[in-house]
Amino acid sequence: MKSKTTNAIIDIVDDLFAKMSKSFLGFDPKSKTLDGGGRNLISIFMTGLNTTSPTSEEKDILKTSLRITEAYIDGLKSRTQTRILDKINSEVESYSSRSEQLSLNKIREIMGKEFSLAGNNFKIAINSEANKIRNLSTAMKIEKLSTAKGIKDPYVFWVVTLDEKTADKPEKTLHLIPGTTTPRVWRLSEIKHEFWKKGMEQTSIYGGHPHCRCVLTYMAPGWGFDAKGKVKYRGRGHDEYSFQKKQYKLG
Ligand SMILES: [Zn+2]
Numbered sequence: 504m505k506s507k508t509t510n511a512i513i514d515i516v517d518d519l520f521a522k523m524s525k526s527f528l529g530f531d532p533k534s535k536t537l538d539g540g541g542r543n544l545i546s547i548f549m550t551g552l553n554t555t556s557p558t559s560e561e562k563d564i565l566k567t568s569l570r571i572t573e574a575y576i577d578g579l580k581s582r583t584q585t586r587i588l589d590k591i592n593s594e595v596e597s598y599s600s601r602s603e604q605l606s607l608n609k610i611r612e613i614m615g616k617e618f619s620l621a622g623n624n625f626k627i628a629i630n631s632e633a634n635k636i637r638n639l640s641t642a643m644k645i646e647k648l649s650t651a652k653g654i655k656d657p658y659v660f661w662v663v664t665l666d667e668k669t670a671d672k673p674e675k676t677l678h679l680i681p682g683t684t685t686p687r688v689w690r691l692s693e694i695k696h697e698f699w700k701k702g703m704e705q706t707s708i709y710g711g712h713p714h715c716r717c718v719l720t721y722m723a724p725g726w727g728f729d730a731k732g733k734v735k736y737r738g739r740g741h742d743e744y745s746f747q748k749k750q751y752k753l754g
Contacts, residue, residue: 504588504591504592504595508591509588512584512587512588512591512614513584513588515614516580516583516584516587517580519618519621520576520579520580520583520621523576523622523625524573524576526543527543527544527625527629528543528544528545528569528572528573528576529543529544529545529546544565544568544569544572544629544632544633544636545565545569547633547636547637547640548565548568548636548637548639548640549640550637550640551636551637551638551639551640551641551643551644552640552643552644553644561640561643564639564643565636568632568635568636568639571632572628572629572632575628575632576625576628579621579624579625579628580621583617583618583620583621586617587613587614587617590613590617591605591610591613594609594610594613627714630714631710631714631715634710634715634716634717634718635708635709635710637718638708638709638710638717638718638719639708641718641719641720641721642659642691642694642708642719645657645659645691645719645721646691648721649691649721654724656690656691656692657690657691657721657722658688658689658690658691658721658722658724658743658744659688659689659690659691659694659719659720659721659722660678660686660687660688660689660719660720660722661674661678661679661686661687661706661717661718661719661720662686662717662718662720663678663679663686663717664716664717665684668714670715672701673699673703673706673707674715674717677704677705677706678706678717679732680747680751680753683732684731684732685728685731685732686720686728686732687747687753688722688743688744688747689705689706689744690744693705693706694706694707694708694719695707695708696708696709697709704754722734722743724741724742725737725738725739725740725741726741726743727741727743727746728743
């Protein structure tokens with residue numbers, strides 16, 4: 504394959520990924536400028552924190568998360584470029600051995616397939632990153648609000664989407680009380696800031712697994728759950744955390 508063709512393909516993939524990054528990260532990796540509008544990782548983070556002017560500590564957390572996502576996208580981009588070049592190259596070789604020319608349509612078909620594959624992987628990565636950043640910023644907001652109210656270590660729980668994709672572990676065993684649809688209440692300090700692994704007895708701020716959709720939520724004093732696991736006011740002085748420990752014999 505001619506190097507001109509190789510460069511053209513690399514450029515096309517570069518442009519495609521720059522556009523995807525800009526819309527999903529809220530950040531243009533080429534110009535290094537922020538994109539304020541739209542639903543992107545930056546706006547999800549700001550919404551979760553409920554602020555338009557994050558502190559420098561909050562900005563650092565956001566930047567780290569954007570950097571990790573950017574690195575993932577970069578890797579995905581290189582893999583996509585390599586796959587397209589490999590496929591077109593082997594087509595070129597097989598055509599030239601038959602002394603025919605590779606048609607533009609064939610090239611388009613190869614690129615189309617690879618682009619849709621890359622787009623799907625991109626979406627999966629971005630959705631999980633969006634959920635992670637939403638939970639992270641929610642945890643920070645809960646901490647801020649409860650400090651203001653004089654609550655030292657607030658209670659939180661996970662809202663779990665139950666369907667065929669819901670994992671047994673940790674969703675049904677840690678996010679929920681095993682065998683029920685009632686969310687388990689945790690102290691915010693018990694939520695780990697590392698990826699959840701098999702054997703971990705606490706939940707992770709990063710969720711349960713790559714496609715986790717669980718949402719971290721604050722539980723105010725006096726509140727608990729009804730028999731179906733819906734949030735319900737249980738009365739002044741009610742302590743759902745201690746109640747669950749006794750009721751369900753949790754460790
Ligand atoms: Zn989950």
